[in-house]
Amino acid sequence: MALVNDHFLKLPNNYLFADIAKKVNAFKVMHPKADVISLGIGDVTQPLCHAVIEAMHRAVDELGTSAGFRGYGPEQGYDFLREAILKNDFLPRGIHLDIDEIFINDGAKSDTGNIQELIRWDNSIGVTDPIYPVYIDSNVMIGRAGVQENGHWSNVVYMPCTRENGFVPALPDRRVDVIYLCYPNNPTGTVISKAELRKWVNYALKNDTLIFFDAAYQAYIRDADIPRSIYEIRGARKCAIEFHSYSKTAGFTGVRCGYTIVPKDLTAATLTGERIPLNPLWNRRQSTKFNGTSYVSQRAAEAIYTPDGKQQVGATIDYYMQNAEKIRTTFRKLGFEVFGGENAPYIWMKTPGSSWQFFEELLYGANIVCTPGVGFGPSGEGYVRFTAFGSHEQTEEALYRIEKWSK
Amino acid sequence: MALVNDHFLKLPNNYLFADIAKKVNAFKVMHPKADVISLGIGDVTQPLCHAVIEAMHRAVDELGTSAGFRGYGPEQGYDFLREAILKNDFLPRGIHLDIDEIFINDGAKSDTGNIQELIRWDNSIGVTDPIYPVYIDSNVMIGRAGVQENGHWSNVVYMPCTRENGFVPALPDRRVDVIYLCYPNNPTGTVISKAELRKWVNYALKNDTLIFFDAAYQAYIRDADIPRSIYEIRGARKCAIEFHSYSKTAGFTGVRCGYTIVPKDLTAATLTGERIPLNPLWNRRQSTKFNGTSYVSQRAAEAIYTPDGKQQVGATIDYYMQNAEKIRTTFRKLGFEVFGGENAPYIWMKTPGSSWQFFEELLYGANIVCTPGVGFGPSGEGYVRFTAFGSHEQTEEALYRIEKWSK
Numbered sequence: 001m002a003l004v005n006d007h008f009l010k011l012p013n014n015y016l017f018a019d020i021a022k023k024v025n026a027f028k029v030m031h032p033k034a035d036v037i038s039l040g041i042g043d044v045t046q047p048l049c050h051a052v053i054e055a056m057h058r059a060v061d062e063l064g065t066s067a068g069f070r071g072y073g074p075e076q077g078y079d080f081l082r083e084a085i086l087k088n089d090f091l092p093r094g095i096h097l098d099i100d101e102i103f104i105n106d107g108a109k110s111d112t113g114n115i116q117e118l119i120r121w122d123n124s125i126g127v128t129d130p131i132y133p134v135y136i137d138s139n140v141m142i143g144r145a146g147v148q149e150n151g152h153w154s155n156v157v158y159m160p161c162t163r164e165n166g167f168v169p170a171l172p173d174r175r176v177d178v179i180y181l182c183y184p185n186n187p188t189g190t191v192i193s194k195a196e197l198r199k200w201v202n203y204a205l206k207n208d209t210l211i212f213f214d215a216a217y218q219a220y221i222r223d224a225d226i227p228r229s230i231y232e233i234r235g236a237r238k239c240a241i242e243f244h245s246y247s248k249t250a251g252f253t254g255v256r257c258g259y260t261i262v263p264k265d266l267t268a269a270t271l272t273g274e275r276i277p278l279n280p281l282w283n284r285r286q287s288t289k290f291n292g293t294s295y296v297s298q299r300a301a302e303a304i305y306t307p308d309g310k311q312q313v314g315a316t317i318d319y320y321m322q323n324a325e326k327i328r329t330t331f332r333k334l335g336f337e338v339f340g341g342e343n344a345p346y347i348w349m350k351t352p353g354s355s356w357q358f359f360e361e362l363l364y365g366a367n368i369v370c371t372p373g374v375g376f377g378p379s380g381e382g383y384v385r386f387t388a389f390g391s392h393e394q395t396e397e398a399l400y401r402i403e404k405w406s407k
Numbered sequence: 408m409a410l411v412n413d414h415f416l417k418l419p420n421n422y423l424f425a426d427i428a429k430k431v432n433a434f435k436v437m438h439p440k441a442d443v444i445s446l447g448i449g450d451v452t453q454p455l456c457h458a459v460i461e462a463m464h465r466a467v468d469e470l471g472t473s474a475g476f477r478g479y480g481p482e483q484g485y486d487f488l489r490e491a492i493l494k495n496d497f498l499p500r501g502i503h504l505d506i507d508e509i510f511i512n513d514g515a516k517s518d519t520g521n522i523q524e525l526i527r528w529d530n531s532i533g534v535t536d537p538i539y540p541v542y543i544d545s546n547v548m549i550g551r552a553g554v555q556e557n558g559h560w561s562n563v564v565y566m567p568c569t570r571e572n573g574f575v576p577a578l579p580d581r582r583v584d585v586i587y588l589c590y591p592n593n594p595t596g597t598v599i600s601k602a603e604l605r606k607w608v609n610y611a612l613k614n615d616t617l618i619f620f621d622a623a624y625q626a627y628i629r630d631a632d633i634p635r636s637i638y639e640i641r642g643a644r645k646c647a648i649e650f651h652s653y654s655k656t657a658g659f660t661g662v663r664c665g666y667t668i669v670p671k672d673l674t675a676a677t678l679t680g681e682r683i684p685l686n687p688l689w690n691r692r693q694s695t696k697f698n699g700t701s702y703v704s705q706r707a708a709e710a711i712y713t714p715d716g717k718q719q720v721g722a723t724i725d726y727y728m729q730n731a732e733k734i735r736t737t738f739r740k741l742g743f744e745v746f747g748g749e750n751a752p753y754i755w756m757k758t759p760g761s762s763w764q765f766f767e768e769l770l771y772g773a774n775i776v777c778t779p780g781v782g783f784g785p786s787g788e789g790y791v792r793f794t795a796f797g798s799h800e801q802t803e804e805a806l807y808r809i810e811k812w813s814k
Contacts, residue, residue: 009683
């Protein structure tokens with residue numbers, strides 16, 4: 001008989017955002033007139049910028065003509081976009097990449113989920129905690145995470161990020177084969193300094209560890225000293241794969257485009273110790289199971305790198321960061337401990353009681369939705385996440401209500 | 408140390424289309440003035456139809472306004488498209504689906520590659536031979552295909568489709584856990600009758616076999632009696648997952664949109680015999696590792712189902728099928744045995760010698776590129792594939808040259 005992949009059955013049934021939706025719906029049924037505002041979801045709200053809209057219209061027009069029509073593009077993405085990435089996202093920071101180290105995708109979620117296909121099922125995994133759930137869940141599905149007990153997976157090493165350690169994770173006390181890092185961090189909104197990131201690269205080089213570095217929020221970094229790419233650290237080409245996304249950079253959550261860097265120097269070992277370069281393996285994976293990103297989406301992404309595009313995309317990021325500033329200062333004024341939100345669109349807040357208790361109090365008291373931190377992992381208990389992706393009007397109204405409620 | 412997934416290393420280094428490109432390039436270097444025409448590649452050439460172009464422009468405009476902006480869509484796709492599929496592709500053929508049995512994707516290649524994640528690594532696989540390479544390669548990468556010897560994978564059962572059996576594959580002589588079927592067939596261009604397909608469904612129900620049915624070319628079926636969906640056969644909901652694509656239906660190879668049907672009645676077993684429904688598992692897979700298809704691409708797909716869209720898309724398919732007719736009749740006139748091309752955009756032709764020998768003769772003799780059948784599997788030896796996706800002008804010029812050359 002056809003046998004199911006029973007690793008799927010180990011996944012817990014509760015999804016964080018489904019649980020939130022259920023609780024919000026229950027509230028709305030009881031209070032049909034309440035105007036609930038969400039500061040919880042990690043999705044953008046502002047329209048695409050003009051440069052992008054114009055580029056998409058042009059691309060659509062091309063596809064409607066015999067001369068301009070394009071069928072299958074390269075699975076790795078069009079060179080026009082890969083070259084723009086190389087010249088704009090990396091060269092100015094002194095990072096030299098080959099064009100075929102860049103793989104265009106339909107968003108970072110796909111690649112952060114699929115990348116684990118390149119490694120053996122029994123590698124051990126290290127994650128900072130709290131964490132974006134895809135990193136662990138995609139490993140659970142192949143059996144690599146082991147079994148779950150008390151919210152911890154047996155083959156996963158958790159590296160807590162809390163106010164006690166200033167949200168700077170300690171290097172693991174043992175060897176770990178693969179480590180996921182995400183900076184600026186989702187959900188805590190904190191960043192990593194060059195000196196701290198160097199420790200991780202050195203750990204990886206010394207321990208033959210592979211780092212999966214998620215840079216999806218790098219466009220929100222304001223401080224010039226904070227690394228926007230792990231390849232700013234010497235040696236990272238030999239130990240790290242990096243994921244980028246236009247979702248939050250340019251409001252592409254519905255457009256679907258991002259990219260992954262797999263350096264040619266990067267290798268992993270066979271059981272007999274042979275070193276296998278991962279770039280051709282990822283190329284093979286993508287050529288077999290992916291057929292390229294929508295041409296229109298790739299032209300949209302290219303437009304972000306034009307002078308107009310840069311200015312317009314920057315303006316929207318500034319817009320969101322004004323929300324972040326307001327959320328931070330309001331909660332601080334109200335006496336809460338607040339983290340992140342200075343180089344990231346997320347604000348992480350210590351709650352007096354449990355995450356879910358504060359969530360409910362805020363929902364029932366001020367009709368505002370936040371995200372309970374415990375949903376991102378054990379070390380998220382006692383925190384909630386706010387996002388800066390709302391409109392100014394909604395964010396201000398939400399903060400006004402919160403001030404009133406807390407008095 | 409981080410260990411590589413060494414199943415990737417079992418994949419043969421030669422890619423069919425890369426090998427073809429190499430040989431064509433070598434020819435062009437030697438004959439720089441030759442005007443090479445390809446009847447080989449499986450990519451469309453005609454522009455997107457007006458209804459689709461207009462829908463895409465409208466969708467782009469929406470994304471540029473505050474009121475119309477959409478961020479993350481549902482991972483499973485928007486209901487406007489799922490409802491259009493349900494009403495147009497299935498209801499008229501008497502097939503009743505629930506909307507959440509339909510999963511919108513970025514093209515059938517992704518899902519035909521990813522679907523194997525739902526089943527245990529040690530299920531046995533059955534394929535018709537010759538075959539679309541993704542089916543086998545995606546199983547090799549997880550170790551399910553076993554090891555390769557003489558062009559055959561040890562855990563794969565091959566079901567030859569040749570002129571000797573009229574391209575009707577025989578049921579396997581043993582139990583197989585999972586079977587891939589593709590009709591209309593790539594590469595042979597042949598179709599399956601309802602009576603024959605019923606045998607497969609009955610085999611699957613009797614043997615607890617899972618069928619992965621690839622219907623990517625269903626829009627090319629002209630004969631009303633040929634099934635366009637496996638769900639036209641009673642019982643298929645209990646044993647089959649079906650893949651659809653707009654790539655060839657509407658020229659979406661660069662737009663990226665398709666869909667997969669996972670019926671709620673479909674289950675696979677655990678080792679202890681418990682039956683696990685696959686619909687929620689695929690939903691979980693997609694929610695974890697995929698973030699939905701581009702909004703613009705989904706609106707483009709929706710437009711295919713409007714009266715204008717249907718008419719325009721139908722006209723392009725007719726256009727390609729005129730090529731198919733010309734290719735078939737020309738080769739027949741020249742004394743070749745030709746198959747397919749009546750309900751499919753592919754023409755499969757018996758060659759006097761080996762596939763590659765004919766490929767080279769045609770390239771050097773008439774400067775025409777075809778696809779060597781042996782690249783699709785052992786039973787493809789002695790055949791080549793022609794595609795109907797060129798322009799009329801190019802196809803006619805190619806056939807004119809071939810006639811001249813064969814005299």
